[in-house]
Amino acid sequence: MKRLVFLSLILSTLSGCALIDAYLMTKYDPNEYKIISEIRTDSNRYKTECANPLLSPVNAVGIANKTSLFQNYSENIPYNTDGFKAATSLNEIAQGLAEKYTKGETVSLAFCKIKYGSIENSATVIQHVIGNKPR
Amino acid sequence: MNLAEIDIALAELANCGDPAFATAAAQVREMTKQAIAGQLSPVDLKEVLADMQRQLDIIQDMNQMAFKEKLNTIINGLITIAGVV
Numbered sequence: 001m002k003r004l005v006f007l008s009l010i011l012s013t014l015s016g017c018a019l020i021d022a023y024l025m026t027k028y029d030p031n032e033y034k035i036i037s038e039i040r041t042d043s044n045r046y047k048t049e050c051a052n053p054l055l056s057p058v059n060a061v062g063i064a065n066k067t068s069l070f071q072n073y074s075e076n077i078p079y080n081t082d083g084f085k086a087a088t089s090l091n092e093i094a095q096g097l098a099e100k101y102t103k104g105e106t107v108s109l110a111f112c113k114i115k116y117g118s119i120e121n122s123a124t125v126i127q128h129v130i131g132n133k134p135r
Numbered sequence: 136m137n138l139a140e141i142d143i144a145l146a147e148l149a150n151c152g153d154p155a156f157a158t159a160a161a162q163v164r165e166m167t168k169q170a171i172a173g174q175l176s177p178v179d180l181k182e183v184l185a186d187m188q189r190q191l192d193i194i195q196d197m198n199q200m201a202f203k204e205k206l207n208t209i210i211n212g213l214i215t216i217a218g219v220v
Contacts, residue, residue, distance in 0.1 A: 021203055022202075022203040022204075022206035022207045022210060023206075023207060023210050025200075025203050025204070025207050082196040082197070082199045082200040082203070083196070083200060085192070085196045086192075086193045086196040086197055086200075089189040089190075089192050089193050089196075090189075090193060092189055093186045093189055093190075096182055096185075096186070108174060108175060108176070108179060109174075110169050110174040110175050110179075111175060111179045111182075111183065114166065114175075114183045114186075115183070115186070118183070118186045118187070118189075118190055121190060122189070122190050122193045125193055125194055125197050126193065126197060128197075129197040129200050129201050129204070132201065132204055133204060134204060134207050134208060134211070
């Protein structure tokens with residue numbers, strides 16, 4: 001009973017918006033989880049193909065298309081402001097690499113690897129949280 | 136501030152004791168080292184540093200979402216208890 005009162009007191013200190021957002025938050029979505037898992041897996045593999053001049057431009061456009069899909073998918077999920085913001089940031093990281101190739105600029109090996117590392121790390125963080133959404 | 140001075144400042148940050156700052160500072164330091172060695176152009180360095188900021192934003196957004204997930208579990212638990220009592 002004491003614990004219940006304690007929890008109620010904590011909840012009463014939170015803003016109404018935080019409570020509503022938390023209560024109405026979208027449940028676990030297997031499609032959302034699948035897309036972010038693919039982004040993580042692809043970026044991990046593409047990082048090893050940075051030195052391949054034939055594969056790396058195709059890979060960069062491929063990962064940018066997937067992060068764009070993830071951003072669009074997240075956009076209209078209700079009560080998903082944080083998810084959409086994270087998806088937007090992830091897409092910005094990936095688009096930066098694809099733009100270099102589409103503009104015909106020289107992409108260094110270090111830049112390519114750092115980019116995929118950033119995408120992979122971010123996708124891992126997002127995947128962990130999306131996987132823990134209430135079922 | 137030139138790249139060498141930035142590298143010194145990052146080395147100090149990397150040893151500050153805070154694990155989150157230390158990891159971020161170590162990653163940025165590695166990038167500036169590559170820039171000094173000529174492996175990254177200043178334009179590329181600017182882009183990967185902007186990415187670092189984006190990664191920190193993602194961590195912040197996901198912490199917020201993880202907090203709401205926990206809150207959701209608590210609220211639903213309280214509703215269940217209230218229904219039983």
